[in-house]
Amino acid sequence: MSAYTQENRNYLFLRVIRYVWNIALEQRNLRRRERSQKITYNTQAHELSEARKESWLKEGSAAVQQQALRDLNQAFQNWWNRPDHFGRPTWRKAGINEGFAVRDLSVRRINRKWGQVFVPKCGWVKFRVTREWSDIETASSARVTLDRSGRWFVSFTRLAPQIERKSTGFVIGIDMGIAITVATSNGEFLDMPELLTKGEHQRKRRLQRRLARQVKGSNRYKATKLAIAKLAAKEVDRRKDWIEWTTTDLVRDYDLISLEDLKITNMTKSAKGTKDKPGKNVKAKSGLNRSILEQGWGLFCQRLTDKATNAVTPVEIIAINPAYTSLHCSECGYTDKKNRDSQALFHCLSCGYTDNADVNAAKNIIAAGLVVQERGGQSHIVSTKTQHSDPAKRTTTPKAA
Template structure:
C-alpha cells in the first residue's frame, strides 16, 4: 500500500471532514444494528438491506443527501467485510468509531483519469464532491490502482493510501537462517548476535511530552486550551509512530533480503498486553507496572515487524512455539530454569553437557 501526504485547501478539508463524518455515522449505525442481534432471532440486516435503508435515509435527511453516496455505500460495504472477517475468526468484532479517531473513508472504482501528476513532487487525486486534491508524490505509484483510502490522524494530518499488492522480496538463495527474539529493552535480538532497537522520542521530546501531559491535567474539559494541548501531544505521538513504522519497514526489508528463513516466536501480543486492573470485586495486582510493560511492548512494534515480514517474505517466516525457548541450550538441548543470561556460566558448569551451547530465544 502506497501512502502519501495530502495537501488539501481549507475548503477541501471541510468537505473531507464531512465525508469522514458520514462514513463514521453509517458505520456506527451498522454497529448498533448488529450489537442488539442475538442468535436465534431475526438476522441482522446485511449490506443489500442497509443500502435500501440508506436510500430512504438520504431522502429524509438533506444533510446526508448532500454527501457522496459512493463514500456512504463503501462504508457499509467495509462494515460487511469486517463482519465477515469476524465470523471467519481472522479479525476482532467491529467496534464504534469516535470523532478524531479512525477518521477516513474509502473510494473504490478508481480509473487512470482519477490520478495525475502535476510536477516531480506533486500529484493530484480526484475525490467525489471535493475535486482534485493535491498530495506529495514521494514515491512511485504502481499501475493498476483500483481503490484508495483517505485518512486523518490525531495530529490533523491527511493521507491518501492507494491499495496495491506489492511484489514479495526474492530470497537470497544462500540458505541462511536467522532467529529474531523480540524484547522490551532490545526490540529485536538476532541469532547472529546483532541487537536492533526501534527509535523513540528523544530526551528533549520526552521532557516536552511530560510537560504537556501536566498541562492537559490542569486544563478545563472542553476549553480551547485543552484542545491545543491535545493537538500538541498528538503531534509528538505521531512523530514517534512514524519513526517506529520507518524502522519496521527498513528492518523487515533487510531481513527479507539477507536470509532465506526467518524464525520468530509465536507470541500472543493481544493477550500479553491485556490490562491487569481486574474488576471491582477482584482487583488486579501491580497494575501500574503491568501498564508500563504493555506500553513497552507496543512501543517496540512486535506485531508490525512480524506482519511486514510475512508480507515481504511469504512462506519464509517460521513461527516457533515460545515455550521454554529462553531456558533451552542450543547445543545439548538441556532445559533449566536457571538458563538465563546472568546464569549461563553457572548453568553450563552444572547442566550443559557440551559447554558450547547458547541460550537465545527465537
C-alpha cells in the same frame, strides 16, 4: 505515513458512514434480541444497494458505504474470534475512531508541502505532505480518519516492494523482545534507534508539563496538545522506518526466517507469564507500552511476510510455537526455568552454556523453524491480528468503551 488535511466536506462523508454502520449494527442487534437468524454481510450489502436506489444514500459513494458494512462485519468477526481482545461493536459517535478507506488511489502533488488525494464523490482533498512523495505515490490505498481533536489524517498503505535477491542459503531465527529490539540466532542485535532526539525528548516533557497547567479545552491547551501529537507522529514514523529497513535487510539476506507466532505469544496474556514461561518483562508488557509493542511487532511481521512472499526469490517465513524458547538450552536441550540467571542472561544448569537470554531464544527459534520445515514445511503466514490497535485499523475494530 500520515498527512494532515482539513476538509469540511469530509464531515458529510463520515456522517454517511456512521449512519450505515449504526443502521447495520441495529439490524444485527435486533435479530439477536428477537433470536431470529443471524444476518450476514452479503445480505446487508445487498440491502444497502437496494436502499441506495431509493434514498439520499445514493448521493454518497457506494464503495465507501459498502466499506462501512465490511468494517462492521470485520468488527463482529474480531469480537467472535477473540473476545478477550476485542469488544463488541458499538454505536459510532461523531469524532471517535472515525474514518473511511480510499481504494484505487490517485494522488497528485501541488507543491513541496501539499498534495491532493482523490476521494470518490468528494473530489480532490488537500493534505500536507509529511512523507517521501515516492512512498505516497506508490501507495495502494489510503485511509482518511478524524481524531478526537478534530484533525483529519490521510494514511497511506504501501504495497510490499519487490526485493531483488538471490538465494543465499542462510537461515536465521529472530527473537522479538521488549522495546522493539530483535535478537538473532547469529548473536546479533537489531536495535531500534532512539525515536526522539535528546532535544525532542526535553520538548515533549516540557509540553506535557505545560498541558497539565493549562485550562482544559482552551485554545492554548489545544495548541499544546497538537504539538504533543506532532511529536508522537514523528515517533510513529521513525518506528515504521526502522521496521522497513530491518525487514528489507532480513529478506534480502536470508532464505528462511523463523520467528515466534505472535498469535500464540499473545503478549497480553503472557505479560505476567506462567510458571513454565515467565513473562519477559512485566512492566514493559503492560498498559500503553504493551499496545505499542504489539502494534510494532504486528507491523513488523506483516511487512516481513509481505516482502518475503513478494521477493524475486521468495523467502520462507516460519512462525513457531514460542513455548519454552526462552528456557531451553540451545546447546544441550536442558529445560529449566532456573536456566534464566536474570532477565538478560541465560545460564544452563546442566552444561554450563552461557549466552544472552534473547540470543539463546533466537537459536531455539531457528532450530524449531528448521524442524517445522523438514516435516514438510507447515509454515504459514504470521498472524498480524495483534495489530488491533494500529490507528489505520481503528475503525474496523472498535472497542466497547
